[in-house]
Each structure stands twice: as C-alpha cells, then as structure tokens.
Amino acid sequence: MSEPNTLTAVRLAKRAELAAAGLRPYGAAFPVSGDVGEVRASFAEGRKVAAAGRVTARRDMGKSHFLDISDHSGRLQVYLQDKALGEEGVRIYELLDIGDFVGVEGECFTTKTGEPSIKAEKFVLLSKSLHPLPEKWHGLQDVEARHRQRYLDLISNEHARAVFAKRFAIIREIRSFFEERGFLEVETPMMQAVAGGAAATPFETHHNALGMDLFLRIAPELYLKRLLVGGFTKVFELNRNFRNEGVSRRHNPEFTMLEAYWAYADFEMMAQLVEDLVCRVAERVCGGLKIEHTDAEGRVTRVINLSRPWRRARYRDLVEEAEPGWFARDVSGRRNRAVELGLDISHCLEDYEVTQHVFEKLVEEKTIDPCFVTHCPKELIPLAKTNPEDPAVLDVFELVMNGQEIAPGYSELNDPVVQRERLVEQSGGEQHKIDEEFLQALEYGMPPAGGMGMGIDRLIMLLTGADSIREVILFPHLKPKAE
RNA sequence: GGGUUGGUAGCUCAAUGGUAGAGCAGCGCCCUUUUAAGGCGUUGGUUGUGGGUUCGAGUCCCACCCGACCCA
The missing domain is CATH 2.40.50.140 (Nucleic acid-binding proteins)
Structure with a gap:
C-alpha cells in the first residue's frame, strides 16, 4: 500500500x-x-x-x-x-x-x-x-483501475456485475447442456511435455525434481482423444488454455476453452450440437435468439440473429462469393489481387495462406449471424479427416459469428498413419513438437468421432455485447504497476 | 513491435504558456421518513516519472512507466 x-x-x-x-x-x-x-x-x-x-x-x-x-x-x-x-x-x-x-x-x-x-x-x-x-454517481470510470482493482468495479458498476453474472450463468448452462446429453466432464493435464492440439506458442515452465521442461497447455485435444481410446464415448472439458502470444481486444494469455468429443459422430453432428448449445444458452440466459449490442448511450449498434437453422456453406464458396473469380486466378494472380485488396501479404506465404487472409478479411470479419464454414482446406488443420470425395478439403466446420471464429468442429482423424504424416508435416521437422504418446494411443485404435472446441470468452463477448475480452474476464492480464 | 492518444485531489471531471478549480467523498455544525437528501462552513495537489526549452510549464520538446484505440 x-x-x-x-x-x-x-x-x-x-x-x-x-x-x-x-x-x-x-x-x-x-x-x-x-x-x-x-x-x-x-x-x-x-x-x-x-x-x-x-x-x-x-x-x-x-x-x-x-x-x-x-x-x-x-x-x-x-x-x-x-x-x-x-x-x-x-x-x-x-x-x-x-x-x-x-x-x-x-x-x-x-x-x-x-x-x-x-x-x-x-x-x-x-x-x-x-x-x-469510487464516486457514487459515475462509478469507477478509469479502464485500467477497473481491471486492476476489479473489486471496485464490481462494487460500483452495476453493468460490470451484470456482465459477470451472465458469464457464470452461461458457463453453468453449458455444463448442464452437456450433462443432460450424457457427456462426462473430465480434467486433463494443464502441464504437458508436448504442447499439442493447436498451433500456438506455449508458455514454458520447468519441473525441478524431474529436471524437465513442461508447457502449459495450448489445447486439451490430444488428451481428450486418449480418453476416446480408453473407452469414453462422450466427454467434455471446460477450462483454461494458455497461449504465449499477443494481448489484444480479443486475446488474453489465459482463456477459457470448451472442447467436446463424441464417439461415432462426425462434424455435421457436432455442428448440430453446437447450434443446439448456443441457442439454448441464448434462450435461457439472454432471453432469446436476437442478441443486441449497444453503445454507451444505449443505441443498438449490432444485432446478431441466432434464429435457426444456421447457415452452412463451404469455405471455397464463401471466398468465391466475397471475391468472385478468386479461384480462377493463378497463384501469382491471387497474390496480386490480395495486395490490391489492401491485405498485408508477405513473400513467404503459401497460396492457401493468401486465400486464408482473404477469407479472414472478406468473410469472417463481415459474418455477424452464425455461419458454419465447412470443408476448409486441409493445410489449415492437421487433426481432422479429409473429405472422402475431395481430399483437398476436410470434414470440418468453423463456426463464425460476430465477425470472429467462435468454434471449430471436426470429423476427427483417427488413422494413426495419416495422423503421423500430418503432424510431421505441421511440425516442420521439429521432432520434439510431435506427441509420440498421443500417436501411440491412436495406434491402439480410436473410434471415429466428432469433436468441437469453443472459445468461451468470445462466446460471452457475443452474448453480452462486450467489445473487449477484458470486459468478460474478471482479472485480465495486466502489466504490474510500478511503485 | 509500429502509429494515434491518454495519465490533474480518494473518485468523476475542468483549467489560451501567466495565482491548479468544481462536484462527490472527507472534516465541523443544523435537521427524526431520506434516497445523487438538504442547508452553512471547511481540509485536501511533487499535475505518471526523469530531463529540457522559457522570465514563467498541467499546457511546448525528449526519454521512460502504465493504459486505451488502430495496425502487425
């Protein structure tokens, strides 16, 4: 003090x-x-x-x-x-x-x-x-103080109390949804010898007694799949992930992730599950399927319509719809067009990455109402099954709404030989990034399964109208204040 | 990491380069159904930190710290 x-x-x-x-x-x-x-x-x-x-x-x-x-x-x-x-x-x-x-x-x-x-x-x-x-009428206004001393924000700002009450109601509803459908909530390691299941920079730590480096998990996926190998058929985990990357309006180093795996299901069944989940949460916690975002003066700035059925469209079709003729161009034609569109395209980007930039800018950011983007190119995701008719794309969806990716879902790859090839490809030759124990588990046989993940903080932003992730996390990451 | 922008009393905010102010809170009085109670009086400041320009800096310049927004 x-x-x-x-x-x-x-x-x-x-x-x-x-x-x-x-x-x-x-x-x-x-x-x-x-x-x-x-x-x-x-x-x-x-x-x-x-x-x-x-x-x-x-x-x-x-x-x-x-x-x-x-x-x-x-x-x-x-x-x-x-x-x-x-x-x-x-x-x-x-x-x-x-x-x-x-x-x-x-x-x-x-x-x-x-x-x-x-x-x-x-x-x-x-x-x-x-x-x-803080002052009784205006409450605590200073954004930094509101986050650093959240207790003062909660004492003096009704809106902050309401947002967090909603957050915890949403999380409660998610748990009860999965439990009603026979999913078992499980806990898997937060500290992992190999940080797998996603492409992100992990936080590193060290186990003194064992003399080994460990990583905070960037995703629970590879452990949840081990449970499918072990005979569980419906599992979910709702807890923290950690990614050692930038802090922004949409990113906090630790964030809450939901992942669910369902044996004998596929990505389309998972899409239905996600649609059921979000609609139920919205109806019970937000009082309906029309979510209004308002500015400080209470004017409606955005309406997200969750009415069903949600749109389902192929990745390729959405890119073509946003930028007609895109796939008719050749590789350098696409690159030039992307630069014309004002995108920052570095020389080392692969062709599929150039298309992904266009997707993010022209499709994702403009998609407000929910849309399941399906059949994404296989380079983007190493853990999903390829489509039987078109091996260039995957049996996956990416749920986009409120201009953000909210939830991916896959028909999970369960062929251990193909999985090894894909992970080796993704690791770029860095052998230590491959979770051999996960591959060994797959070799024992994992049932075909559908899987999904959902960034819970982003879902809560969407449902509460918060324009920054820091408004929905009680104690967001901040640099320590010097004395 | 880059650009823009902000930091003034415990809080919310003012202050052309010229004596740092107000409201709330606090302190002292008055008031037995008020609710942003009211009335009278009053305390409180190293203007984020450190340099510089100037007769004079909250204000202009430089560096740093901590935020916000945009970009990567």
Whole structure:
C-alpha cells in the first residue's frame, strides 16, 4: 500500500477508536436471512430479518439516518434512529464510513416514499474499510483501475456485475447442456511435455525434481482423444488454455476453452450440437435468439440473429462469393489481387495462406449471424479427416459469428498413419513438437468421432455485447504497476 | 513491435504558456421518513516519472512507466 493519505488516516483513527472502545472493527460471524437481494425479495411488512452488506450510501436526517447496504445481489435501505440504537450503536454510527460492512437486525417496513427498508434494532460493524469508494454517481470510470482493482468495479458498476453474472450463468448452462446429453466432464493435464492440439506458442515452465521442461497447455485435444481410446464415448472439458502470444481486444494469455468429443459422430453432428448449445444458452440466459449490442448511450449498434437453422456453406464458396473469380486466378494472380485488396501479404506465404487472409478479411470479419464454414482446406488443420470425395478439403466446420471464429468442429482423424504424416508435416521437422504418446494411443485404435472446441470468452463477448475480452474476464492480464 | 492518444485531489471531471478549480467523498455544525437528501462552513495537489526549452510549464520538446484505440 502506498503512503496513507489523509482520508485513510482518518479511517485508521476511527478503527483505533472503535477498537479502544471494545467495538470490534472487524466483527464476527453474523447470521443473515439471506443475501441483500434475497432479503429485499422476501420483504414483508413487519417481518423480522437480519441482513449484512457494504454501506454504499448514507443520508442523515438529524437523529435518524438512512443507509444503503449492498452486495452482488442488490441494495437495501436500512433505517436507524439514535433512540433505538443505544449508546453503543450511536457510537458505531458516528465512526461509520461509506464502504464499511455492517450487520443489521430489525423489522421490515416501507417508508413514506415507498422504499422497502429495515428498521434496525441491532446494528453492528463487521468490517472497517480504510479507503474511500469510487464516486457514487459515475462509478469507477478509469479502464485500467477497473481491471486492476476489479473489486471496485464490481462494487460500483452495476453493468460490470451484470456482465459477470451472465458469464457464470452461461458457463453453468453449458455444463448442464452437456450433462443432460450424457457427456462426462473430465480434467486433463494443464502441464504437458508436448504442447499439442493447436498451433500456438506455449508458455514454458520447468519441473525441478524431474529436471524437465513442461508447457502449459495450448489445447486439451490430444488428451481428450486418449480418453476416446480408453473407452469414453462422450466427454467434455471446460477450462483454461494458455497461449504465449499477443494481448489484444480479443486475446488474453489465459482463456477459457470448451472442447467436446463424441464417439461415432462426425462434424455435421457436432455442428448440430453446437447450434443446439448456443441457442439454448441464448434462450435461457439472454432471453432469446436476437442478441443486441449497444453503445454507451444505449443505441443498438449490432444485432446478431441466432434464429435457426444456421447457415452452412463451404469455405471455397464463401471466398468465391466475397471475391468472385478468386479461384480462377493463378497463384501469382491471387497474390496480386490480395495486395490490391489492401491485405498485408508477405513473400513467404503459401497460396492457401493468401486465400486464408482473404477469407479472414472478406468473410469472417463481415459474418455477424452464425455461419458454419465447412470443408476448409486441409493445410489449415492437421487433426481432422479429409473429405472422402475431395481430399483437398476436410470434414470440418468453423463456426463464425460476430465477425470472429467462435468454434471449430471436426470429423476427427483417427488413422494413426495419416495422423503421423500430418503432424510431421505441421511440425516442420521439429521432432520434439510431435506427441509420440498421443500417436501411440491412436495406434491402439480410436473410434471415429466428432469433436468441437469453443472459445468461451468470445462466446460471452457475443452474448453480452462486450467489445473487449477484458470486459468478460474478471482479472485480465495486466502489466504490474510500478511503485 | 509500429502509429494515434491518454495519465490533474480518494473518485468523476475542468483549467489560451501567466495565482491548479468544481462536484462527490472527507472534516465541523443544523435537521427524526431520506434516497445523487438538504442547508452553512471547511481540509485536501511533487499535475505518471526523469530531463529540457522559457522570465514563467498541467499546457511546448525528449526519454521512460502504465493504459486505451488502430495496425502487425
């Protein structure tokens, strides 16, 4: 903590004075009738209740006082009269600050302005706060402070509370969706000897006792597939992945990923599953399939329509639709056209990568309503089956909506010989990047299966209208602030 | 990593290169149904950090720290 300013000094003095008077400034257990919101919801004239919360406003009227106490669930008014408080209670009240936690017991009553309130008969201090809270009307505005001191954001900004309440409701719904469909939630290693299952730079760490380097996982995929080998038929994992890459509006070094694998299914069944999942979550948590994003003034800036059935279209057709004649050009023609389109095309890019740039810019960024992009070129993904009719493309989808990739799904590659070839190709000769133990598992036989992954933070951005991933992660990555 | 932009009281914000201010919060009084309560009075600043230009810098210049937005 920095040098106490005068406001903190005043509060420290009050703390000392309370302690000296035997009025414990940090309280004890205080049984309550419920959270503040629950007490308010169960309000009944004359009922005796006990409630506790943080003081977020006080209004003095001579010898009577009003306090607002708050927690995550809402706000409730407390009415105090010096006469009813007694000497000790009055002393506590005199030394009270906005931000302190208090406990009250008393009767429910409605003031003449119609505000449900508790008329306090007992009033105790539960925790003394040593710092002033953000301004009561504007809340905490400073973006950096909102992320660095998220607790202050949660105390003072209703919108932040609502976004995170929604986040955790969404995650709960996802779990119950999979459980109802017979999927088992499992846990696989976060620390892996080979960081497989995706193309990304991992974080490195070191195991001292074993003298070995380990990587934080970039995906759980290769372990979940081992479970299919082991006889599980429907599994999912909903937890953190780590990627040692840039931080941006859409990227946090650690992020929440859902992956699910379904034996004997394929990518089309997975697409249906994903559509069912997202629609159910939207209906239960967002109240419908039309998701409106608004700006700070409440104007609607974007509407995402999740109405079914969702569009399904082939990768090649979407590129051709966005840029007619694209595939009629030759390799250098495509490269030149991409430069004309204002794309940053470096000389070392392969032809399929040039097309991928066009896809990202002209298709992905402009796709707001959900679209399953299917049959992507096989160079992009090493872990999926090729299409039986066209070996240049894969039996996969990439779900795009809100201008972002949200969820890939595959008919999972289960031929160990082909899988080895594809991984060797992808590794660019770096043998240590190949998970030999995964390949060995595949050699024992993995059933044909459908698999899917979903970036949960991006899904939550979509469903809450957040324009930055930092708005949906409680404690986003920030550089430490120098003293 | 590059470009643009920001950092002023605990918080929200002002301040042509010319005495750093307001509201909230705090402190002191008044007020027994208020709710952004109200009334009177009042404290609080190394203007992110370090240099420079200038008679004079919150303001202009340079470097650095921490953000935001855009690009890679």
